[in-house]
Amino acid sequence: DVKVTQSSRYLVKRTGEKVFLECVQDMDHENMFWYRQDPGLGLRLIYFSYDVKMKEKGDIPEGYSVSREKKERFSLILESASTNQTSMYLCASSFVSEQFFGPGTRLTVL
Amino acid sequence: QKEVEQDPGPLSVPEGAIVSLNCTYSNSAFQYFMWYRQYSRKGPELLMYTYSSGNKEDGRFTAQVDKSSKYISLFIRDSQPSDSATYLCAMIRSRTSYDKVIFGPGTSLSVIP
Numbered sequence: 001d002v003k004v005t006q007s008s009r010y011l012v013k014r015t016g017e018k019v020f021l022e023c024v025q026d027m028d029h030e031n032m033f034w035y036r037q038d039p040g041l042g043l044r045l046i047y048f049s050y051d052v053k054m055k056e057k058g059d060i061p062e063g064y065s066v067s068r069e070k071k072e073r074f075s076l077i078l079e080s081a082s083t084n085q086t087s088m089y090l091c092a093s094s095f096v097s098e099q100f101f102g103p104g105t106r107l108t109v110l
Numbered sequence: 111q112k113e114v115e116q117d118p119g120p121l122s123v124p125e126g127a128i129v130s131l132n133c134t135y136s137n138s139a140f141q142y143f144m145w146y147r148q149y150s151r152k153g154p155e156l157l158m159y160t161y162s163s164g165n166k167e168d169g170r171f172t173a174q175v176d177k178s179s180k181y182i183s184l185f186i187r188d189s190q191p192s193d194s195a196t197y198l199c200a201m202i203r204s205r206t207s208y209d210k211v212i213f214g215p216g217t218s219l220s221v222i223p
Contacts, residue, residue: 004153040118042215043154043198090153097142097202099211101153 003027004102006091012108019078021105023091031094032074034058034066036087037104043090049074081109113137116199116214125223129186133199133214136180140201140212143175145184148196148216157197158184161205189221 007022025032033048035058045058047066055066063085067075074093078085086109092099116133123129131145142161146154158173160166160182166173172185182201186193199214 040215043213045210092153097205097209097211098144098156098159099200100156101146104151104153106151 004091004093004100006089006102006105008105009103010106010108012110013078013081014110015082017078017081017109019081019107019109021076021078021089021091021107023074023076023093023102024072025074025093025100026072027093027095027100028071029093029095029100030071032068033092033094033099034064034074034076035090035092036060037090038087046076081107083109085109113212114199114201114214116217118215118217120218120220122220122222123189125189125191125221127189127221129189129193129219129221131184131186131197131199131217131219133182133201134180135182135201135212137203137212138177138180139203142202142205143173143182144200144202144211145171145173146198146200146213148198150195154198191221191223194220 004025034046035043044060049055049068065077089105091102114135145158147157148154160173163175163177170187174183196216196218198216202211
């Protein structure tokens with residue numbers, strides 16, 4: 001079974017803090033993705049990566065950056081957290097089109 | 111117009127009912143269609159995967175694609191309380207690594223015992 005794990009299930013941070021969300025997959029997938037999910041807005045793609053050290057902007061990259069130093073690990077960085085970044089963050093990995101998701105991190109920015 | 115539309119619900123049915131969940135889309139280039147199930151406070155899990163038009167059955171679940179109408183459906187027979195979740199449709203033009211999956215916003219389903 002594909003396993004995608006995320007470093008935290010729940011996280012509370014203060015405005016202006018730098019926040020790191022980590023994602024690890026164990027299936028040697030080439031592709032990894034970061035989404036945020038908000039009520040009424042569905043899943044929105046923040047960044048994705050098709051290979052180590054490679055990244056592409058998704059639909060809403062502003063305020064975020066990513067890092068992929070190893071194939072199995074994809075990190076999402078909020079450089080200076082703001083209250084409008086309070087959301088559920090979901091990581092996914094895929095070989096081709098079928099994406100497998102982690103359990104999500106619910107981030108609250110106060 | 112959004113690329114993929116889905117009635118958000120909530121949809122509430124009695125246990126044992128047949129459930130029909132639907133998505134419409136605007137891009138005729140989509141060829142591969144997926145359904146994900148997402149339980150509360152969990153990540154989505156892949157439920158069904160179909161290619162082009164036609165039906166695919168897996169236990170109590172049937173996925174149906176009508177490309178001429180740009181309409182896809184997921185039917186759940188003999189619905190159970192454990193089916194209570196949000197269901198997201200998703201689609202993609204080609205089954206390669208470099209094409210973007212487009213997700214619908216999800217339909218919330220409650221199956222009442």
